[in-house]
Amino acid sequence: MRAARILYALAALLALGVPWLGVYPVFMMKLLCFAMFACAYNLLLGFGRMLSFGHAAFFGSAAYATAWLVTAHRADSALAIAAGTAVAAGLGLVIGAIAIRRRGIYFAMITLALGQLVYFVCLEAPFTGGENGLQDVARGWLFGILPLRSDIVMYYLVLAAFVAVFVFIRRVVHSPFGQVLRAIRENEARAISLGYDINRYKLVAFVLSATLAGFAGSLNSLVLGFATLTGVQQSTSGEVILMTLLGGTGTFFGPAVGAALVVTLQEYLSDIVGGWVTAIIGVIFVACVLSFRRGIVGELAALRLRRAVARDPATPA
Amino acid sequence: MSHVFGIPVAVILGQLTLGLVNGSFYAMLSLGLAVIFGLMGVVNFAHGAYYTLGAFAALLGLQYLGINYWAALLLAPLAVGLLGIVVERLLLRHLYGLDPLYGLLLTFGLALTVEGSLHQVFGASGQSYPVPSALAGVLNLHFMFLPLYRAWVILASLVVCFSTWFVIERTRLGATLRAATENAPLLQAFGVNVPLLVAATYGGGVALAALAGVLASPVVLVNSHMGTELVIVVFAVVVIGGMGSIVGAIVSGLVLGVIEGFTKVIYPEASNIVVFVIMALVLIVRPAGLFGRE
Numbered sequence: 001m002r003a004a005r006i007l008y009a010l011a012a013l014l015a016l017g018v019p020w021l022g023v024y025p026v027f028m029m030k031l032l033c034f035a036m037f038a039c040a041y042n043l044l045l046g047f048g049r050m051l052s053f054g055h056a057a058f059f060g061s062a063a064y065a066t067a068w069l070v071t072a073h074r075a076d077s078a079l080a081i082a083a084g085t086a087v088a089a090g091l092g093l094v095i096g097a098i099a100i101r102r103r104g105i106y107f108a109m110i111t112l113a114l115g116q117l118v119y120f121v122c123l124e125a126p127f128t129g130g131e132n133g134l135q136d137v138a139r140g141w142l143f144g145i146l147p148l149r150s151d152i153v154m155y156y157l158v159l160a161a162f163v164a165v166f167v168f169i170r171r172v173v174h175s176p177f178g179q180v181l182r183a184i185r186e187n188e189a190r191a192i193s194l195g196y197d198i199n200r201y202k203l204v205a206f207v208l209s210a211t212l213a214g215f216a217g218s219l220n221s222l223v224l225g226f227a228t229l230t231g232v233q234q235s236t237s238g239e240v241i242l243m244t245l246l247g248g249t250g251t252f253f254g255p256a257v258g259a260a261l262v263v264t265l266q267e268y269l270s271d272i273v274g275g276w277v278t279a280i281i282g283v284i285f286v287a288c289v290l291s292f293r294r295g296i297v298g299e300l301a302a303l304r305l306r307r308a309v310a311r312d313p314a315t316p317a
Numbered sequence: 318m319s320h321v322f323g324i325p326v327a328v329i330l331g332q333l334t335l336g337l338v339n340g341s342f343y344a345m346l347s348l349g350l351a352v353i354f355g356l357m358g359v360v361n362f363a364h365g366a367y368y369t370l371g372a373f374a375a376l377l378g379l380q381y382l383g384i385n386y387w388a389a390l391l392l393a394p395l396a397v398g399l400l401g402i403v404v405e406r407l408l409l410r411h412l413y414g415l416d417p418l419y420g421l422l423l424t425f426g427l428a429l430t431v432e433g434s435l436h437q438v439f440g441a442s443g444q445s446y447p448v449p450s451a452l453a454g455v456l457n458l459h460f461m462f463l464p465l466y467r468a469w470v471i472l473a474s475l476v477v478c479f480s481t482w483f484v485i486e487r488t489r490l491g492a493t494l495r496a497a498t499e500n501a502p503l504l505q506a507f508g509v510n511v512p513l514l515v516a517a518t519y520g521g522g523v524a525l526a527a528l529a530g531v532l533a534s535p536v537v538l539v540n541s542h543m544g545t546e547l548v549i550v551v552f553a554v555v556v557i558g559g560m561g562s563i564v565g566a567i568v569s570g571l572v573l574g575v576i577e578g579f580t581k582v583i584y585p586e587a588s589n590i591v592v593f594v595i596m597a598l599v600l601i602v603r604p605a606g607l608f609g610r611e
Binding site: 104234241275 | 354360412426436545594
């Protein structure tokens, strides 16, 4: 426990100090947005064991909604973020209600198909700017007070948002709701026989995850200053799965670690290997599934547990 | 009777045959997916990648080795099927007994690897494969002109689908296969080499996808992402038809292809999404799929 506290303190210090460490702030903000996205995704995959292949739909549509409100209506940034998040929540309610009618691999295929549906709608819709997307999204003012044009202000906003999402997800998982969700994950039939309306729990988890993913997407569009088709593309859904899997599904820190790795990889690897990035990501996927399914954080935790058990066999798992 | 709802009949029939051609590919791919899933419990996300590889094998074979269309029809599925067997032996076999989600994730990674590599080597723009001269003509059916190649694709895929159905449902090999689907350990106890059977089945299903790729190469542009787009539609087809039934996979593939063709005539903007919309409607009315059992 002491080690965990030190780790938290170090992470907090590092995160607070980033603007003065010479790291490119937009890169750091993008990383945090994807970390939020992955944490939101993990709520569904890690704690509900629902593998969604269509989460880009929420991330990307929220980004479009925010960008559209800012560019076409000069909306306040706070309002634009709230509206984007709401769009993702509504979409999550519709897609979730359809997808939870099947489980396991069918759930995955349904979310993939519905995600593709959203992609085609975004491609054809008049307000998304087609292939070009929405460009020049000004960050503007938050509540009319905070100037988000400044990278430092924006960075601390995104950092605060990340911490809020992280703490919120922890709270949800440890709540009675989260416990029921885990019970459904472990044994659906038993949860039903105990009298839980499992579809309601699954739907709430789905909508929560979609909403938070949308929140991350909205912030990301403000950070980058654009919203394009990439956000709703199936490859983005694949990326968030990889982040979660690589870091560790069902762990709290895993998805953030995975997001940091994948975003960094894409940023710096593309300079070295050019267009091979997609193929390399594919290989990492395969390696991850074959050799460390628990992810980096999950494997480390398992290793620590094994050591503790070796020292004192009475250690509770 | 040259117009229906103000649309020329020839246009409608043309789109319908195109729809049948697409439906043939859906049917062949969902058939392979269903067989692989039935035996191995793996949803083969890489199915689209094998389809792409089949098309590329035909194209490169023609360009560099002078292998003609008819030989490619045999050789490309064979080569890709062998690759599939290698993939099964090296990678997939480690996942048996685990949650099926891992199989889906692994094959997704495979698909990314194949697509990314092909994209990097051959670029984003597509190349076309020449229609073989024996099939280059147009059939005059008096009420419409039917390009011979389209008729050939529909016919060939029907024959392939029927043969696959026949092998699985009516032969001794198929009976063994179905027995392995029901209870593999028991079958192994009877002295059947189940691992070999599994590897061969995966190779066979993958070869079907590659065959579809070769058949498709003269009617579509051969490019690295042709399979990824297709496999998402095929997944929707599989959700609609249910993976339990071979006939279901074939019928829903063909029917959805025709519906998609029809949509192109009536409301072109929706033709990309009509299959997904139908999938959503089917899920609302009949969650187990039209031919499926939960």
